[in-house]
Amino acid sequence: MSAVSRFAPSPTGFLHIGGARTALFSYLVAKRLGGKFLLRIEDTDRERSTQEAVDAIFEGMAWLGLKSDFAPVYQTQRFDRYREVIAQMLAAGTAYHCYCTREELDAMRAEQQARKEKPRYDGRWRPEAGKTLPPIPDGVPPVVRFRNPVEGDVILDDLIKGPITFANHELDDLIIARADGVPTYNFCVVVDDWDMGITHVIRGDDHVNNTPRQINILKALGAALPQYAHVSMILGADGAKLSKRHGALGVMEYRTMGFMPEALLNYLVRLGWSHGDQELFTRDEMIALFDLSKVSSSAARFDMEKAYWVNHQYLKVTDPAVIEPEFDWHLRRLGVDPANGPALQDVILAQRERCRTLAEMAEKSLFLYADLQGYNEKDAAKHLTDEGQRLLAELRAELQLVADWSTPALHKAVNRFAEVRGLGLGKVAQPIRVAVVGMAVSPPIDQTLALLGRERTLARLDAAVAWARPRAQA
């Protein structure tokens, strides 16, 4: 039987970082085994599910490149199938009607909690040999409950956490269909996983306690059990649980911050999983090496600094052609036209060493695509001095003579200029930088000028001289 894994989010919000990691792990497991990966939308909660959330999840998955091998499955489109299985279970006696009202159930829970017991259904409508059930009340639509075994244990042999034993007597008879006939989560999951031939259920470890019930339902149905792997959650940098209220960000926000999707994936895969001392993995390496048994079962914190580092490693070595579309996206986001300046790949090559994110790269490259918005005050005060201004004026005259506006030619010109005057390169490069970039930070000065182009460079030198001269005289 070939491997099939799934990612099954409920569409109540964007795809967050924890979900992305779970999706990635599922994806890797399937691919590693040469199997299929699929996406299932768990939207049986009509109240909270939204189309916007569904779209946001698709968008996030697409950006990350986690492609589903089949069309996505929506649970709300499978109600007929769920009803069919429920009818079978009712007929087989593995499920039964319960006429308790919500009020009765609330009272039951309250009493149990008062007695410091674990709140659970007491089985008053559960049919037993020789037991007389209460009279069926009028006007109470029944729910359907699963008849959970009372004896024995359920052993969940978790691929990450190892064997976990649950006593059946700890489990109560959960509701599998509401009074209005809509099936509940724990039931839908089971039927779906069964129908879709899911061999690997990989999900957040908040589902561990649901698993024994799901296993019991699967057994009652005579279905084969999938293998389970429960992934621990991701905590915020402060060790607190991530929530919308507290630092939980959608995957697309990481795009805005300037992450490459592959880099985010690489950071995420190392959060909990390791392969010796290796930190960087291509997607193919992840697929070849990923192993659930090497995934840590304890929660991990999200460390932005390390994520940035990983991203930087990617920016430094990835083919500029691959980076280009993302870089383009960031430049446009800052309101500039990427056509109004040097070729993007050349800029990437010049900037990648000094930028941890694409957002940073775009910002630092703005001067190549748009007019300067004034000079950095401190840098101008330091470098656009009387002396600096004179230097710039002289240099401008010499640069005008440079016929071949290339990095090597400019390198020669600027170096000779400094040499002739007996100045260190820094004495010359810094004023130029401030003049053409607006501040004292940029790629090497020859590259910077080459990228900027002859016309813009000369114009900016003129502008800087004009800006500095009256101040020097004053």
Added chain:
RNA sequence: GCUCCUAUCGUCUAGAGGCCUAGGACGGGGCCCUCUCAAGGCCUAAACCCGGGUUCGAAUCCCGGUAGGAGCGCCA
């Protein structure tokens, strides 16, 4: 309260009883290189939650604490 899970540098982790004087990476500190910012190179500080066992030997196995977390819905 009950059930289940977890516990190595600040962070992510290596570690499957002797290879551990506990390794790597991020981040921190220092030095070198240098036209700026980076990048790079070298060096450095920094951890086995506590207590009992088992064993010739325990970060590793067992038990008990402690501390975190998850679940206990006609939510998913």
